[in-house]
Amino acid sequence: MRIFVLDSLQMSLTGPQLLPLELVDKCIGSKIHIIMKNDKEMVGTLLGFDGYVNMVLADVTEFEFTAQGKRITKLPHILLNGSNIVMMVPGGEGPEI
Incomplete structure (x- = not known):
């Protein structure tokens, strides 16, 4: 297993880092x-x-x-439990239909 350590010089060259919740916050709307x-x-x-x-x-x-295939449902609103979320894709269009 390799461990990569970034020093402050490398991090300053790549620009400011966004924390995960900051990235999600930018996706609101x-x-x-x-x-x-x-x-x-x-x-x-x-x-x-x-x-x-x-x-x-x-x-x-x-x-x-x-097993029977894909089912598509349209909903006006939904509340998702964060513990069941595996991945988020900002701007994503969803699976191919």
């Missing part, structure tokens, strides 16, 4: 693609989040993948 633990994906407009990364989305399209 824009479209975001969320991949969940339970074979579901959501695409919607991020309205807000908290310190646990629980998220409120608007104009949501939910994609559920089952």
Whole structure:
């Protein structure tokens, strides 16, 4: 296993670093693609989040993948539990239909 250590000179050359919650905060009001633990994906407009990364989305399209195929559901709003979020893609359009 390799461990990489960045000194202050290298970090100053790459510019300021964003913390994860700062990056999520910059996504408020824009479209975001969320991949969940339970074979579901959501695409919607991020309205807000908290310190646990629980998220409120608007104009949501939910994609559920089952043995029978893909099911798509449209929802006006949804509250997502942050502990079930695997990955977030700012500006993402969701899975190919």
